[in-house]
Amino acid sequence: MMRASILAATLLASIVLGTGTVRADADNFVEVERGRALSNAGDCMGCHIGPDGKSMAGGHMLETPFGKISVPNITPDNETGIGRWTRDEFDDAMRRGIGPGGTHLYPAFPYTAFTKMPRKDIDAIYDYLRTLPAVHNDVDRDTLPFPFNIRTAMIGWNWLNFTPGEFRPDPSKSDEFNRGAYLVEGPGHCGMCHTPRNIMGGDKSAEHLQGGDLQGWFAPNITADRRLGIGAWSVEEIVTYLKTGHTERSAASGPMAEVVQYSTSLMPETELKAIAVYLKERGAAGPGTPQPVAASDARMQRGAAIYDDGCAACHVGNGSGVAGMFPRLADNQNIQQNDPSGILRVVLQGAQSVATRHAVTGPSMPAFGFRLSDQQVADVATFIRNSWGNAAAPVTADQARQMRERSAGVAMPAAGH
Ligand code: HEC
Ligand code: HEC
Ligand code: HEC
Known part of the structure; x- marks a missing residue:
């Protein structure tokens, strides 16, 4: 904030003085701020966050279905970051997935979406990144196992899965x-x-x-x-x-x-x-509504008992939740998805909602993994997916067991804490 207002003051002063460098300064200030906003919109920090927790020095590992991939340093450091990159090289990476010297980048880096940005937005991000402190952090870039470590394989992948090209507005829309x-x-x-x-x-x-x-x-x-x-x-x-x-x-x-x-x-x-x-x-799209599992079904009855016992104190008997504290389960989109992974994870491991500068503390959902068997987790999940107007495929004990195995030993991300 402080720095922004000093910059704003300098900007104002140069406009008032009407010096020759005015336009360049004003343009650059505006571009850097636009670049900062675009970099927020692009969540660059979410992936490129450095070990210091505040720079974009990278080093974090992303899990992909093909293995773990490391996130590079994009601070202006000359040796380990992108300090020596030209604007054109940056643009090639951002919009075509091609690094300097023609190396192919993996689509765990969202260039398949960034390709929609016009060149002026890419340049603004470039200008913004160059105002950040350079941080020396050498990231090992070759972490994927064979055969996914063969970067030239991305040529074929891009051919099949990647449509480069800028966003075109729809003139019939606002x-x-x-x-x-x-x-x-x-x-x-x-x-x-x-x-x-x-x-x-x-x-x-x-x-x-x-x-x-x-x-x-x-x-x-x-x-x-x-x-x-x-x-x-x-x-x-x-x-x-x-x-x-x-x-x-x-x-x-x-x-x-x-x-x-x-x-x-x-x-x-x-x-x-x-x-x-x-x-x-932009319109609705999805599979049609399935027939809800009947309330008389044994799974629903067992689930209802578990719900009354362990869940209703917070989420309320009619699934209405409590505004601002405990989410509503009735008419809740999340819990009716065909894939029940989201709710299984929440019930097994609990969850802590994000705390942001707008809402500082988040209430939390206790873990039930150690209190309920796979069958009980499945039953309560089936119950909440098919009560109060909700309708979704029943959950099996096997799905609960798979999620338990999958998430064993995985700590909940402590986002915001
Ligand atoms: C979902 C995670 C994710 C997000 C969000 C993300 N990146 Fe990346 N980025 C990556 C990964 C992973 C790579 C490395 C890809 C590889 O090694 O092939 C990468 C590579 C890059 C590279 C190439 C660097 C090099 O040394 O090869 C640049 C430049 C870059 N990202 C800039 C950005 C910018 C700017 C943003 C925000 C607008 C951004 N990234 C958002 C994950 C991400
Ligand atoms: C890194 C992956 C990721 C990205 C990128 C992402 N989301 Fe999400 N989003 C999720 C997950 C996972 C959930 C479910 C969270 C939960 O249940 O706690 C979610 C939930 C949501 C929900 C709530 C849906 C519901 O029915 O409860 C909305 C709305 C949403 N995202 C919008 C967006 C928008 C808009 C963007 C882009 C600006 C975005 N998301 C980008 C992973 C992502
Ligand atoms: C102590 C209060 C409390 C109890 C008891 C509780 N929950 Fe929760 N539950 C929460 C809170 C708080 C959240 C929101 C957590 C977050 O930030 O994701 C939540 C989230 C959820 C969600 C995710 C909703 C969504 O839209 O993402 C589901 C599903 C859920 N609870 C089911 C249950 C079930 C099933 C039980 C009983 C086995 C239960 N809860 C017991 C407080 C509770």
Whole structure:
């Protein structure tokens, strides 16, 4: 803040003085600030965060279906960062997935979405990154196992899965819709998690934003579908969720908690509103509503007893939750997704909602993994997925067991704490 106001004062002074360098300074100040905003929208910090917890010096490992991949240092350090990169080299990486010397980058880096940004936005990010302190941090870049460590394989992958090209606004839609579309499909790369993947890890584009599985988390449908997506959410609710990480309906945990922390909570409300308008107006898509499991079913009856005993104290007997404290389970999109990974993880491991500068402490959900058997976890999950108007496929003990194994020893990310 301090630095911003000093810069603003310098800017003002140079405009008043009308010196020859005025335009360059003013332009550069505006561009750097635009670059900072775009870098927030692109969640660069969420992945490139350094060991010091404040720079973009990288080093963090990302889990992908093909193995662990390291995130590089993008501070302006000459030896270990991108200090020597030219604007064109930066642009090639960001929009084509090609590093200096023609090395192919892996799509765990969202260049498949960043390709939608115009060159001037890429340049603004470049200008902003160059104002950050250079941090020396040498990251080992070759971490994937054979055969995925062969970078030239990405040529074929790109050919099959990557459509380069800038975002084109739809002239029949409002400016706000088009801004939202740009943010979601471009810098925000929301589809990287919310669109299901094909076997090669590319987008299943026919199911755009209809929900994707990521290493034990499930990023739900965010189309305007009423049962599974955000169709029943108001624009204000979507804005509040992106800004603070929770609403009465839902709380962001895991990977989405990180997106909120490093990206959306830092974005201006006008931008979040544009995202919400786009998500609501682009239409509903998803599988039709299944027949709910009958209340008389034995699994539902066992589930109801567990719910009354262990859950109703917070989520309330009718699933309404408590505004601002405990999420509503009735009419909740998250818990009706076809893939129950999200709720299984929450019930087994508990969850801590994200704390942002807008909502400092988050209430938490206790872990039930050590109190309930696989069958009991499955039954209570089946119950909440098929009560109070909800409808979704029943959950089996086997699915609960798989999630228990998958998440054994994995600590909950302490986002915001
Ligand atoms: C989802 C995680 C993720 C996000 C978000 C992300 N990156 Fe990256 N980025 C990566 C990974 C992983 C690589 C390395 C890919 C590889 O090794 O092939 C990478 C590589 C890069 C590179 C190439 C660096 C080099 O030395 O090869 C640049 C430049 C870069 N990212 C800039 C950015 C910027 C700017 C943003 C924000 C607008 C951003 N990244 C957001 C994960 C991410
Ligand atoms: C790194 C992966 C990732 C990215 C990128 C991501 N999300 Fe999410 N998102 C998730 C996960 C996982 C959840 C489920 C969180 C939970 O249940 O606690 C989620 C939940 C949501 C929800 C709540 C849905 C519901 O029914 O409760 C909304 C809305 C949302 N994301 C919007 C977005 C938008 C908009 C973007 C892009 C700006 C985005 N997400 C980018 C992973 C991601
Ligand atoms: C002590 C209060 C408390 C109890 C008891 C409790 N929960 Fe929760 N639950 C929470 C809180 C708080 C959250 C939000 C956590 C977060 O930030 O993700 C939550 C989140 C959830 C979610 C995720 C909702 C969403 O939209 O992402 C599900 C599903 C859930 N609880 C189910 C249950 C079930 C099933 C039980 C009983 C076995 C239970 N809870 C018991 C407090 C509680």
